[in-house]
Amino acid sequence: MAQKPSIPKGTRDFGPAETAGRNYIFDTVKSVFRTYGYMPIETPAMENLGTLLGKYGDEGDKLLFRILNSGDAFSGVDMEAFRSEDGSLNGKALSMKLCEKGLRYDLTVPFARFVVQHQNEISFPFKRYQIQPVWRADRPQKGRYREFYQCDADVIGSRSLLNELELVQIVDRVFSLFGISVLVKINNRKVLTGLAEIAGFPDKVVDITVAIDKIDKTGIEAVEAEMREKGLTDEAIAVIEPVLQLKGSNDEKIARMKELLSGASASAIVSDTGLKGIAELEELFGLINAAGISQEVELDLSLARGLNYYTGAIFEVKAKDFQIGSICGGGRYDNLTGIFGLPDMSGVGISFGADRIYDVLKGLDKFPKEVTSSTRLLFANMGADEMKYILPVAGSLRESGIPCEIFADAAKLKKQFDYAARKSIPFISITGADEMAGGLVNLKNLETGEQISVSKDDIAGIRAFLEQ
């Protein structure tokens, strides 16, 4: 009754090397989050559908994985009540009846739900990180999966721009620990709102943002075409277009944008919101200079980021030496928890893209060696007596933190060497009757061929050879 085993499309198995590499990414990010006082939380994979629906737009609602109610989900359900006049079933209504729960689509909405639900146990400002998988019924394609991890840090309950600075510092530190050079792009949504205002189309800020968001992928012409399609005039585009291409230092860009938002553009319109955004950018860059950031930080006035809930600073991080989309992004939002009944909570957050960071580390060969090869020493199995002789030595090495294995069976040595090779184990011990008689342990460096014998009780000596 053998079945050919497979997994659902768009999902992945992670073998030992991949899992170890991914854990290295998560552990590094966590360790940095923690030095800034961010604390971990976890929320359930399943949320009530009422929590998820309507938060990601119509398109997002369609991408939710729904869980069939347990027990007999169909018992007492009158199918006829869900039939349209043309005889077809109303799948949307029916799935609401049959499914009360869905898999989480991101970590942001569950975080907002968590904050509101537990507001009385939380001390604000609340700094939390969360590293868990999310699920989306997207059409699977290269680099897009139906299950993937998000790795988020958010602080909620403080409007201070120190929070934005700290997220930039976290990004700086994380990628420095990874040995990856990055460009941190920063912009401010209020400045984009101001841009829509001075272009004379304050009501089209979403259209403008959505169009600008594609500038990296499609280029300036396509962005202009899209804006025109959305009803923007040539005059409006003539105001917007030069801003997207502003050159110079961060300070120069800020100064020029301040002029434009103060009435120096062709429209002569003044945008108070835009100027508030400029003031925030000035303050944030002042803090960045005071803190000292080692990676490159750039004000990019064409940075838009698609998500509508951002209201202040927005960030995006790109690897400098590896061609891939953004590997980290985030921004400030002013009313995330309002939908769950807790208004006026401003927050700012950042999300690390673990899958892409994995590809960058792999592509640039930046994974530390010890991450993927875990076992340091294989004791060859030379028989039952030799195994018992070795057991306490292996035990002491493990207690001192050195991963080692005893080959489980007294198999042919070739097989045991093959096992060491396939598992990238760098040292082997072939300890037989001679060594036992002398109270010794044999050790061999499989790379250099160097071989020694050490007293079985000289754990420090054994360690020294293994750590060379």
Add this chain to the structure above:
Amino acid sequence: MAQKPSIPKGTRDFGPAETAGRNYIFDTVKSVFRTYGYMPIETPAMENLGTLLGKYGDEGDKLLFRILNSGDAFSGVDMEAFRSEDGSLNGKALSMKLCEKGLRYDLTVPFARFVVQHQNEISFPFKRYQIQPVWRADRPQKGRYREFYQCDADVIGSRSLLNELELVQIVDRVFSLFGISVLVKINNRKVLTGLAEIAGFPDKVVDITVAIDKIDKTGIEAVEAEMREKGLTDEAIAVIEPVLQLKGSNDEKIARMKELLSGASASAIVSDTGLKGIAELEELFGLINAAGISQEVELDLSLARGLNYYTGAIFEVKAKDFQIGSICGGGRYDNLTGIFGLPDMSGVGISFGADRIYDVLKGLDKFPKEVTSSTRLLFANMGADEMKYILPVAGSLRESGIPCEIFADAAKLKKQFDYAARKSIPFISITGADEMAGGLVNLKNLETGEQISVSKDDIAGIRAFLEQ
């Protein structure tokens, strides 16, 4: 449009302290797994239903969470084809049509599927660990959840009892690191098979095992009653009952059981399978003595464990100083991967019960202090200039691994002290204009009240005060 937020019944949110405590458990277990050469893998939350169905019995099939097919799941589905003669819908067949995927029920079946699917990439014996959530549509009750983590280590592709020993060593080391005294109970399924044979009911080994499994909860009388109900005779019970109550050292129990299985019982039947089990126990206890185990290990001939797939050694671990069920268990199985088309792969595995271990650590107050309090120092926010002055100091401390926070807003000091108290931050720095003028940083131990001023560049001096 505020909604009252909640989560599905049987699921849990984990706040910062709980998540930190749980991560400590997982990290400790992982670190021990790794010293024995176990490597991590991860499998998707969703498996094809074909992979899951029929692996956990009829009862288990009912407890699977099924995922509604994405897109319009109902499009083209002829409901009438699923209607029984009495007009009701055949929910079982219909859910098979509407749902192709389910959430994993445990980590064992996905592991077997993984091994078969990736057999050509794996070097055997394959030692893997896996720490991921599983989902069961059980009726929620105290201590039973619909989402919970499993924390498993298995080695597959080796019959050597060294593997059993190593799992006992892992248990020993993990609970020693936790500072928990445990009793490790060991038995062997072949001995239980032998017991059924010498009782004269070789075909009732499952019934006998299921009955014996409850001895801890219901006592010997209830076990006897259940065996009688299943058709066992008084003579059979008279053979079984004394075995369950055997006293003495492990060696004495082994010796007595060997006699009984060799024909010394009232039935005078000899069980070759039982004697094979005894030989395995003798070998395993010999290895345990050679390795030296610090926790108590006991041969318990009444240990049965419910799962039918065990064929050799079985383990169970109980905390000695805390009243709770077993906190860890496992055993050897001979044909886990057969159902997926890969026969003759023997394996042995162990599973740590993270939820119960959490309760034991909490109940015995064994969580290390640094696990739950993460931030070491709060820099009070005395204004924008002071904040900029502090930034590089905080940055250096963080780079040296000390978690610290700068309060985001220049709020009233009372509010800032409250924040430190609620987050259990043990040190505060109130660095104002005077300290700035002198190039100093103020530091205060909130527990003792001790206060010092240190040069802002003397990071070692600051660390020394914080680490006292």
